Amino acid sequence: MTTRTRLTLLRLAPLVPVLLAVQLPLDVLSGAPGALAELHRRAPDVFGFAALATLVAGYAVTPLVTATGARWAVILRRDYGLWTCGFAGTDLLLAAALDPAGWTVAVAGKAGVAAGTLAALMLVPLGLTSNRVAMRVLGRDWKRLHRLVLPVFALVAVHLVLVGSEAVAVVFVVAVTLLRIARVRSVARHLAAWRRLPAGVQR
Numbered sequence: 001m002t003t004r005t006r007l008t009l010l011r012l013a014p015l016v017p018v019l020l021a022v023q024l025p026l027d028v029l030s031g032a033p034g035a036l037a038e039l040h041r042r043a044p045d046v047f048g049f050a051a052l053a054t055l056v057a058g059y060a061v062t063p064l065v066t067a068t069g070a071r072w073a074v075i076l077r078r079d080y081g082l083w084t085c086g087f088a089g090t091d092l093l094l095a096a097a098l099d100p101a102g103w104t105v106a107v108a109g110k111a112g113v114a115a116g117t118l119a120a121l122m123l124v125p126l127g128l129t130s131n132r133v134a135m136r137v138l139g140r141d142w143k144r145l146h147r148l149v150l151p152v153f154a155l156v157a158v159h160l161v162l163v164g165s166e167a168v169a170v171v172f173v174v175a176v177t178l179l180r181i182a183r184v185r186s187v188a189r190h191l192a193a194w195r196r197l198p199a200g201v202q203r
């Protein structure tokens with residue numbers, strides 16, 4: 001498989017949950033009985049898992065590029081970040097539109113949903129500034145702004161513990177912690193040095 005094909009497939013991968021979920025809004029549009037309730041019931045899981053997967057995948061790009069030297073994959077960092085923003089935003093909009101009890105009541109009454117809401121809102125400035133113009137305009141502040149991803153991780157972890165399963169929360173926290181460690185400059189240097197060893201010497 002050529003690098004270009006590999007990159008295209010990786011860029012398109014987040015479409016999988018969209019395609020899997022496309023029947024839900026189609027049923028709503030065609031007026032199928034119970035379709036709205038079904039969309040409301042399934043949306044948090046479908047878009048939540050999609051947001052979670054792209055969030056972790058986006059954070060994994062830099063360490064993987066460091067470890068493999070696959071510079072062609074760097075674009076995925078922005079791609080997956082924007083997908084996360086889109087999935088979390090859709091999750092939030094659907095919850096706001098479909099919650100029968102009234103969304104503000106639902107958020108005020110449940111810390112887990114409030115944590116997910118805050119995480120989704122914090123992703124908005126990150127998504128809006130994920131382009132070259134914003135990088136140029138913000139300069140050093142761009143990096144500072146994008147450190148918001150760390151509190152987003154914390155809020156998502158709280159969200160998962162309170163509304164999802166603890167197992168998913170634990171896997172998420174372990175994955176993000178390992179990726180954070182791999183990004184520490186001295187560890188990243190070791191990863192890069194390991195990659196440069198001649199093939200026969202690689203562990």
Ligand code: HEM
Pocket residue numbers: 044045047048049051052055088091092095096113116117118119120156159160163164165166168
């Ligand atoms: C970055 C943002 C978000 C991420 C990564 C995320 C992730 C997830 C995941 C992975 C689950 C399934 C957990 C499991 O089954 O173990 C979930 C469930 C849930 N999420 Fe989120 N979510 C986010 C934002 C939101 C928002 C904005 C709302 C609503 C305002 C929300 C409401 C819910 C609810 C109600 C559930 C439980 C669904 C059920 O009981 O089946 N989430 N979320």
